[in-house]
Amino acid sequence: MKKSVILGTVTIAGLAASAAAAATLDDVKARGTLNCGVTTGLVGFAAPDANGEWDGFDVGVCRAVAAAVLGDPTAVEFVPTTGKTRFTALASGEIDMLARNTTWTFSRDVDLKFEFVGINYYDGQGFMVPKELGVSSAKELDGATVCIQTGTTTELNLADFFRSNNISYEPVPIETNAEAQPLYLEGACDVYTTDASGLAATRAAFENPGDHVVLPEIISKEPLGPLVRHGDNEWGDIVRWTLNALIAAEELGITSANLEELAAGSDNPEINRLLGTEGNLGEMLGLEADWAMKALMAGGNYGELFEKNIGENTPIGLSRGLNAQWTDGGLLYSPPFR
Amino acid sequence: MTTMSDPPSESFRPSQLLNDTRYRSYTFQFIALLCLIGLMAFLGINLVRNLAAAGLNISFEFLGEPAGYDINQRLLEYDSQSSHWRASVVGALNTLLVAFVGCILATIIGVVVGVLRLSKNWLISKIMSVYVEIFRNVPVLVWILIVMAVFVAVLPQPRDFRGDSPEASMFLDLFAFTGRGFYFPQPYFTVEWATGSTGWLIIIALLVGALFGTRAMLARATRIQEATGVRPNTLWINLAIWFVPLILACVIMGLAWDIPELRGFNFQGGIFARNSFIALTLALSIYTAAFIAENVRAGILAVSKGQTEAAASLGLRPNRIMNLVILPQALRVIIPPLISQYLNLTKNSSLAIAVGYMDLTGTLGGITLNQTGRAIECVLLLMLFYLTFSLAISAIMNVYNNAVKLKER
Amino acid sequence: MSDTHAQSVAFVRDTMLPEQEPPATERGVIKWLRENLFPDWINAILTLVAIYFLYKIVSGAWPWFLNGIWSTDSLAECREILQGTTGACFSVLTERWNQLLFGFQYPNEEYWRPTLAFILLFVAAAPLLFAMYVPRKVLIFTALYPFIAFWLIWGGTIIVPIVALVGFIAAYVAFKQFERNSFAAGLGAGVLAAAVVWYVGGFLSSAMSGVLALPEVPSRDMGGFMLNFILGTVCVSLSLPIGILLALGRQSSMPIIKWICVVFIEFIRGVPLITLLFVANVVLAYFLPPGTNFDLILRVIIMITMFSSAYIAEVIRGGLAALPRGQYEAADSLGLDYPQAMRLIIMPQALKISIPGIVNVAVGLFKDTTLVSVISMFDLVGMIRGPILASTEWNGVYWELWGFAILMFFPVCYGISKYSQWLERQLATDHR
Incomplete structure (x- = not known):
């Protein structure tokens, strides 16, 4: 802070007007921390706990990247962003990567010039209604008042869904999840809509989660994933392959429990390459040889992160579904480490 | 140093640029201009460099693309296939609607409170002081959120009207006050040729006609009074001018009322004032009214006591004193700050975003900005709208101020 | 003669009746x-x-109010204890007290620092507010206060605020040295001296980052009512000098300077604060050199300062316009140059006239600091709307929380406006 204050004063005075756009990796290394954009608070994905420590599924990805790059999973500065601020924060360099359940869409990738490095959660937009309404399908929602969390693809999907089914609705746009919650609970809205994972996380925070049901319709594809700025491919590769390392590790059976053991060397050459005992994958990325090992040490593999933060044994209680490994019938499929 | 317009005298020395008052102002202006150009260049170059680095550009083409989202309160025809530009216009109209209703409400409350605060009734004037102090000294955002909380938490929701023994019921079976907003009966015309806007245009025409009619009647009464000294009674004939054609028209066009009724998830039919609209308008107007009340009080106190006494000694009755002597003088003091309060209210209406009211900040500065990611363009347009509005009102106010300025001879 | 008269008077009262x-x-x-x-x-x-x-x-x-419960852990427990009777659940205030005041990220063990800074604020403000009752020597502390407060709240090494302070002192000394030549030369020398000191000091402070260091707190961890207070005090104190300069610029006879000031003031006054905060939040980053990392709080401070300085400039312009023309002419006839005339004759009077207006702007500004909750900063209002009302335990506790917000803002704003009325009476030295 203090440096930036002084730096700020100096720049305003116009004395230090020159600063070259350096590669993100060098910036992060020089700074010693990774600036990672997350939500302002969605339990299970990214939320500060009682001590102000950030915790969650998206947070796990940030920590893995920080561990891979800096060797320290706690060297992350979490920047809470809203739907409105996240893209500017990333485009302007305030954050190095955005892990804020952001949907990968054509226009964000192409028009807004961002690079989605992969998908860490396959999601879709759903509806939550109080049980007492007796609604069993989204098509019965004619005339309902719908609370929408804005700044996402949500309002567009919703408009499309209601238009194509030719039913009317009353949209109530709300900026954050926290503000939408009381509106929905007190009955000012009949329906709350956002990504199905977000609905589950929101419902988990209710006093009586059992009084609310998530309708079966999923009206959109929402592939959520971390993203970086266009143009810095080296940095994009690091984030992409860190995410892939988490996914591949689960497929290969590397967990935080057997990590140390496998790091000593194993008979599976792909594990060896991944953990840096064979080949020079780390060097190619511009990182240490054991980058992936550090990333895995931060919070375990993809499956462990999932179970710990949003899995069936947590209050959020999401099943793996589409997010299972391809070997288990899901969509998670990491390219080979070769 | 080339900006001097005076030809330098023969004995010009460079130090004169700093020490000679004739030249110093040029030096300063030159430096200021340099700084300004430097700052602009600094910001501009950074912008170009940053945009180039991110591969972006400045373009307003997104305004023509379909917006894709729905807006709940729209004064214009709009659906999710309309363009972002149209969404912005709908938002701007919503802003103006809140500002308009809010200003009227704030003026009424403010004038009443301001006058009552000067009342001889101790209790009333104390209550009004408490009102003014409490509302002036707490942020308007807090008031907006509190009024919204009343809607969300206190008023019955439509689900409370449902069932065999509902917890809430409609007022007189005509009005429904729910947490989602207020539903009022809506008049409409049943005769075929008068449905739609035709009927309303006729009603408006009748009202305008009545206005001119009464004005003519009053002018005639004044003429007679000046000629004969006796003022004819115009009350009944004026009432007739206002109401007889109106009632006739309503009967001919078959006036009927569309009464709100609980159907499905919500009340249907009637006029619907959304909770966000009411919360915003109400909070803004009670907040602004506290300031207006102070202006009104100051304006009335600014009229010296001698004016009242002089009027009283002429034998005028108290309400004639108020109308003929005090108000005309007080208004001169009240109007300029009143206009600036109106401007404040309009600018504060941008807090609509806190309660999900779709004003310009909610459409152009909210969802459109989110969806297109065109932050610079959207914020620029947003500022331009408010700036144009403010400057226009200021210009009108200047004209007014010049008109009412005391003509000193 | 006299006796006839005596007979005609039947009764003369020579004592007053007791008052009834x-x-x-x-x-x-x-x-x-x-x-x-x-x-x-x-x-x-x-x-x-x-x-x-x-x-x-x-x-x-x-x-x-009377049935209020102060010591439960959730609204559900409150309801259980109340058994359906009306009663407030004030426990949300006791349980979330620290979050309401300091936000949810300020380290718990460091709460004494902002608290101390807050108490010291009163000591520092006393000689300014009650100049006639407090010894003038306390003014030295007032001058030091910004640096102490910065060090206390943000932490880090004490070298940074010291360097900043030394920069200001150097600027002042240089100014005094060159002021005799001309005001402008003094100003230039001062700016130069400060820049040199800060530049050198930048290296010094990064080299000695461990000296007397308090644990550093990044500014995005600031929150709660503390954030409102920081924004309010910092922005008001920064915008006062800027506002004076803008007002003078607008009154200036130099067309370019006047034109710059007019455009700036009218632009800022024409747009709502929220759009300026959007600029701070989503646009400003594009206008800064790539790689500069302003944090949000600093960008917001810049924007709010610009906002309030435009309003203060208008208030002071009113004060300047209200001064009789004779004052300017008297200053000229004494042979004072422009800076002298302004500092010694015009400004003291103009500021005195403007005090109520300035205080109004200050109160308005303090209230407007709540708007930062709209751009996802967790000030008092942001804390209530976000983390607290959305938490499982306190879902639905509206009146206690909003009542608390009123209770925090009202005394401060009311106190300031009462103070300004008192000060106005104190300063009213004319027409008596």
């Missing part, structure tokens, strides 16, 4: 009631209506 009590309706409480509450029918009705409403409010709020 006024009739019962014309004295004491009854008279007061008659005059102030029931002077005529309309007022009597108004009074009765007012009493009825007061009774309604008090009878509704009193049990709610």
